Amino acid sequence: MRNSLRSPERLYEFIRVESSQALADDFAASLASNPMQVRLTPYVLALINWHDPVADPLRRQFIPLASEYVPDHPALGLDSLSEHQASPVQGVVHRYPSKALLLATRSCPVYCRFCTRSYLVGGDTVAVTKAHEAATPNRWQQALDYIRDTPAIEDVVVSGGDAYSLPARHLWPLLQTLLEIEHVRSVRVASKVLAVLPCALLDEDGWSSVLVAAQRLARERRKQFALHTHFNHAREITWVTRLAADALFDRGIKVRNQAVLLRGVNDTPQSLGTLLDALVALNVEPYYVYLHDLVPGSEALRTPLSTAIELEEALRGHTSGFDFPRFVVDLPGGGGKRHVCSFRHYDQGLGVSLFRAPAIDPGRRYYHFDPLPPQAQRPIGIEGLIEAFDNAHSEALAP
Ligand code: SF4
Secondary structure: OOOOEOOHHHHHHHHHHHOOHHHHHHHHHHHHHOOOOOOEOHHHHHHOOOOOOOOOHHHHHHOOOHHHOOOOOOOOOOOOOOOOOOOOOOOEEOOOOOEEEEEOOOOOOOOOOOOOOOOOOOOOOOOOOOOOOOOOHHHHHHHHHHHHOOOOOOEEEEEOOOHHHOOHHHHHHHHHHHHHOOOOOEEEEEOOHHHHOHHHHOOOOOOHHHHHHHHHHHHHOOOEEEEEEOOOOHHHOOHHHHHHHHHHHHOOOEEEEEEEEOOOOOOOHHHHHHHHHHHHHOOEEEEEEEEOOOOOOOHHHOOOHHHHHHHHHHHOOOOOHHHOOEEEEEEOOOOEEEEOOOOOEEEOOOOEEEEEEOOOEEEEEEEEEOOOOOOOOOOOOHHHHHHHHHHHOHHHHOO
């Protein structure tokens, strides 16, 4: 962590030395549209193939290039999943009655350029001034009171940000308090540390000892506890990852993966299938594959809904059903996660699909938008897209 690159200037210099002046300049020119701060561990930097960085799947996830820039979709909003609207108190997102998201920190050991929560996570950038409402340790009380006072909440995700950013002395009392709330049946900790700093999990007395203690407490209370992590490509898995995953497995920690579908990273049956196999071999459950959300500056990484549908079709049967991920789309506007095939109608020509989310708002239409084709007229306007879809598919709009 101490040796992480934490500034555009240091990353620029690193790219210039490892690769070329031209690539460093390409990176520097991307900063005007990059919503995420620079922070990369030496471990991640060492995994990038610096002989061919442009095509490298890790470089694509963490280091933007101006030459790859695609203008943002007109439907883009900074908080595209409308988490603000679903936040009853600072640091809590409560969308589904039984589930709450506790935004316990705003920082991460690395910053992914496509972060869904780019409105909140990390420091300000040239492109984005962040919201500042994550629950910090001295503000957790309000969030915990809300969860304690809301008996419908059974499942709590401790996220942010990345829970690894919380020191053990802060994380443990938080998990202990949550697990001692009677109606909370399940606690999940979200951290990318297994993917980006696995050596940190090899110290039995370190951060992972909190997971072990929480796991023990959950078991005593007959509750569920799990670590949710985030691998997107098999190249992120090394011999160190195997040691760390084995250490978690030996100590009884359930680990699930939430991958994001990224163009040029894992959007082929071969690349995604290899990742799923590698996760299963690590005893990590491939829980979700998310369609990439609308995030500023990362339109080049988005895929259409059809890509997820085709990948699911190609890969189903590849592994046992219990090791096969759910392919989901998190609906813009706060409709929550829906299976990619559960649309009411999908117009691939317009790149618009219509979903319903009765558990959240039975009367509302939720639209999802594919990336615009390169030949699309810009600015096309979001109202125009929806109007064209509604006019062409009135039968699909029946409640
Ligand atoms: S680790 Fe997660 S929360 Fe942090 S920047 Fe990456 S996607 Fe966002």
